[in-house]
Amino acid sequence: MDAIGEEGTLRAGARPLVLLATTLNYLIIKALAAGPMRLAELRRATGLPAQTTLRGHLSSLGALGVVAKRPASEMPYAVENELTSVGRDLLGVAVALEAWLAGAPDGPLSLETGSARGVIKAFVGGWGSTILGALARRPMSLTELDSVIPTLSYPALERRLSSMRMAGLVEAAPSRGSGTPYAVTEWARQGVMPLAVACHCEQLQMRALAAPLTQVDIEAGFMLSLPLVGLPREAAGRCFLTVEGDLGSGCERTGVEVIVEGGQAVACTAELATRPGPAEPGPYATGSPARWLGALRDARVELLSYAGGKLPMQLVRGLHETLLAGQCVEAAAGGAQAVTADAAAPAAANFDQPAAASSAAASPRNGTSSS
Secondary structure, three states: OOOEOOOOOEOOOHHHHHHHHOHHHHHHHHHHOOOOEOHHHHHHHOOOOOHHHHHHHHHHHHHOOOEEEEEOOOOOOOEEEEEOHHHHHHHHHHHHHHHHHOOOOOOOOOOOOOOOHHHHHHHHHHHHOOHHHHHHHOOEOHHHHHHHOOOOOHHHHHHHHHHHHHOOOEEEOOOOOOOOOEEEOHHHHHOHHHHHHHHHHHHHHOOOOOOOOOHHHHHHHHHHHHHHOOOOOOOOEEEEEEEEOOOOOOOOEEEEEEEEEOOEEEEEEOOHHHOOOOOOOOOEEEEOHHHHHHHHHHOOHHHOEEEOOOHHHHHHHHHHHHHOOOEOOOOOOOOOOOEOOOOOOOOOOOOOOOOOOOHHHEEOOOOEEOO
């Protein structure tokens, strides 16, 4: 399957996106959202695919617990297909994914037509290979990526990077010497929202199949999304955003340290799990992966623990509002309402500078620190 991670499995959040990238899967889930249907009704609602093809997709979705069969209410001996709670949660993922695809750089894409399949494949491939996470820190050339992602061969990295560039997920950045550096586009950063909703769905509804959230995933998610956040201009200071729990490989805590100036995140450092000292040495927001996903998806900021002033909660609210700007994620479990945010800050060109960097050297235009 595409988007294989370093251990040969899909990374956290990828499975629902891969499932929805198949047009007929999406059409089935969307059709059944209106209510249970017999096979003939469902076939008409999904564009008259071959009956054997439709049965095959229903069987696969049934094996994943997305749909189920039940006796028809009006016809003896007939059966209907209906969405399960898994399927209803997938509707929320689909809404977030469609909203993100609507902002594609070359024009809106749709799950209904299949035009989004290649883009989703490239996005999930970039996430699974950790290319997105690496480029979220700073622009890198192919040679530099090869040095930090040893689990993929140079030709494999080149193919993935090419697919991501064609999909509008990465773009060439000004060269610093030999080789062309590539940076994550603002649109690719916005893809964190459907990915986060997909992770939430996996953790709640597909636990037996879900890839665990790891330190690499969490740090990449923060690094991708924080440059988009725009806070009130008076917002300033340093704080920690941390996730606690069993994150694999003996890691029980990870996150990022952020410096905010003039309402913009101007410096960010990850890999907190490797640092000595108290768990939260300054202002912080912290919680389990499930609590973070709920806070970001549903604006339930009270799910997290805070200390050290209002900046940590401002950042959490800012992440939610930025990632859901213009979207309405109607998750079945929570019934989340639309949240519209002000224009987000431009994506950072280099976001892997030490958080202790001089604030005077930070550029509000690109979210970087020049040290």
